[in-house]
Amino acid sequence: MTTPPTSALGLDFNTPVQERYFEDYTPGSTYTYGSVTLTEEDILRFAGEFDPQSIHTDPAAAAEGPFKGLIASGWHTASVMMRLYADHYVSKVASLASPGVDELRWVQPVRPGDSLSIRTTTRAARLSRSKPDRGLVHTDIEVLNQRGEVVLTLTAMNLLRRRDAD
Numbered sequence: 669m670t671t672p673p674t675s676a677l678g679l680d681f682n683t684p685v686q687e688r689y690f691e692d693y694t695p696g697s698t699y700t701y702g703s704v705t706l707t708e709e710d711i712l713r714f715a716g717e718f719d720p721q722s723i724h725t726d727p728a729a730a731a732e733g734p735f736k737g738l739i740a741s742g743w744h745t746a747s748v749m750m751r752l753y754a755d756h757y758v759s760k761v762a763s764l765a766s767p768g769v770d771e772l773r774w775v776q777p778v779r780p781g782d783s784l785s786i787r788t789t790t791r792a793a794r795l796s797r798s799k800p801d802r803g804l805v806h807t808d809i810e811v812l813n814q815r816g817e818v819v820l821t822l823t824a825m826n827l828l829r830r831r832d833a834d
């Protein structure tokens with residue numbers, strides 16, 4: 669898969685991702701970014717290397733399986749989500765990594781030809797209790813297919829530097 673350049677699908681932050689700090693993440697704000705189309709070749713290549721189960725690696729076996737056809741690994745879908753999230757949502761200058769994600773769910777299968785985008789909603793943003801130079805942002809993320817159907821959900825947490833703490 670060659671990830672094409674993607675952009676916001678509608679509203680975006682007032683501050684570009686290259687200049688974004690903790691203060692720019694407003695609870696309740698929702699943005700959509702994408703899209704990336706997965707081919708059968710992409711699905712087979714990813715699964716062959718990282719998730720070698722027949723529903724992801726063998727079209728004939730997958731046709732007889734529970735999904736009646738080849739599907740992308742959930743980890744492949746999560747990887748596409750991460751690419752879009754890193755390219756468009758997470759600050760390029762203030763990110764201090766992530767302590768993890770909560771409630772990762774694969775809601776429905778992703779199939780060859782599906783085009784994926786992400787919808788981010790800033791759930792909460794609070795200052796760190798122990799380090800005043802940063803804050804913690806919780807973001808609900810939905811991965812959507814080309815029909816607007818949710819295929820993956822999770823809540824991400826990111827530590828971000830404060831603009832005025834420098």
